[in-house]
Amino acid sequence: MNRINIKLSVTMIILLVSILFPLGFVINQIFYQFNLQQAQDESLNLATQYASLINDNSIESRMEVVEVSARLANQKLIVMMEDKEILANANIALDNEIILYLSELLENEHHSYLTNSFQTLDGLTYLATASPIVFNNVRGHVIMFSSLESILHYMETVQWLLMIAIIGSILVGVGFAIFFSTKLSQPLVSMEKATRQMAKGDLAIRVREESNDEIGSLGIAINDLAAELERVNSQRKEFIANITHDLQTPITYLKGYTKALEQKLWKSEIEQQQYLEIIEKEANRLSSLVNDLFDLTKIDEGKLTLHKEQINVDEFLHFVVKKPSLHALERNTSIQINNHIKQSIYVYADPLRLEQVFINLLENAVRYTKDGVITLCVHADEEVVLIEINDTGVGMHKDELPFIFDRFYRVEKSRNRKYGGAGLGLPIVKQLIDLHDGEIIVTSEFGKGTTVSITLPRHNKEQETFNDE
Incomplete structure (x- = not known):
């Protein structure tokens, strides 16, 4: 039995016991008080009847009548006057100590009736009830004695039954507690085993979902x-395979063409120049990949520092489109800027990192757009600038959009290998935009193209907050 099972069982049992024992005590008291009250009422009623008989002056020898009647009815009573004189005694043995005790009780009562219980000379417990009388101008009481032995025996039976019921209930409760605690803890134990399996690398395991709680x-x-975790792990493995491939490819080119140059295997100066261009291209590719990995590491560690300033949006866009324009021309694709805002618009950003963002996005657009158009549109209000990059390329499926900013994710693996890319660019873009307090949203339709919307603040928000204060 596991620990949580024991805890739940013990908790349920303690709760059950804490309810049953007080409940049993209350039930016992209710039965006892009910029977005692009933005995009191009956005894007091008899005492009152005998008192009324004594108070009736028309009856001669009424004391003798009361005593004989009580003896015949096997009822126990005495008639005691204020001076402790016993005028009648039926079926009960009393000593002076008991008579004195009864007298003191009657004197201390605030009313003329007495109800109390005590033991007599015969060792039995009696309930005494008294009713006032006046005999020969002297006040006194008729005191009835009702044995409580029957009530006590009855209560013993009730107590035994209650104890049996409580013990039975506890045993049944223990069974139910063990059953329900096992049923409640079993899913948790199953989940614990599943999570331990996950920790060991078995990410295909699943837990059963049987309840709606x-x-x-x-x-x-x-x-x-x-x-x-399974998806991320799969992407991580794929990322390692891809990054290994992407690192190995330029290294292989560099080694091969460097060896060719070293051994002077070219046939002409033109071929030699082609070798040098390939080496430069692959070195740049390798450098770009290493820089991407370095940027991700710095972002993860919070060590990437931004040097923000006011940047003219129009000038910046005209500058940044020049770099991918040659590649776009090779793919028969044009890059256009639509900025109908007449006045100069500025954004507050790090120019180098912002250039990195737009170069990455434009290179992606060119990579997936052939014989098409890439358009940059500018919109602005008092707080932010919205720049949209629209292309007429191959686009993406909608189910891929939620994952494009995951650093291990690559859109359509076969297509990605065809067009290149290590799958690191968009995660870096997303985190750089976040560091600028901006927002990036991508919408796409497969076969029709993609739109990337970037929102950037126009002003230094921290400085504005400081000035407001």
């Missing part, structure tokens, strides 16, 4: 976590 929700969350 919090435990079921936890199971769903664990399954979602496992699915996400």
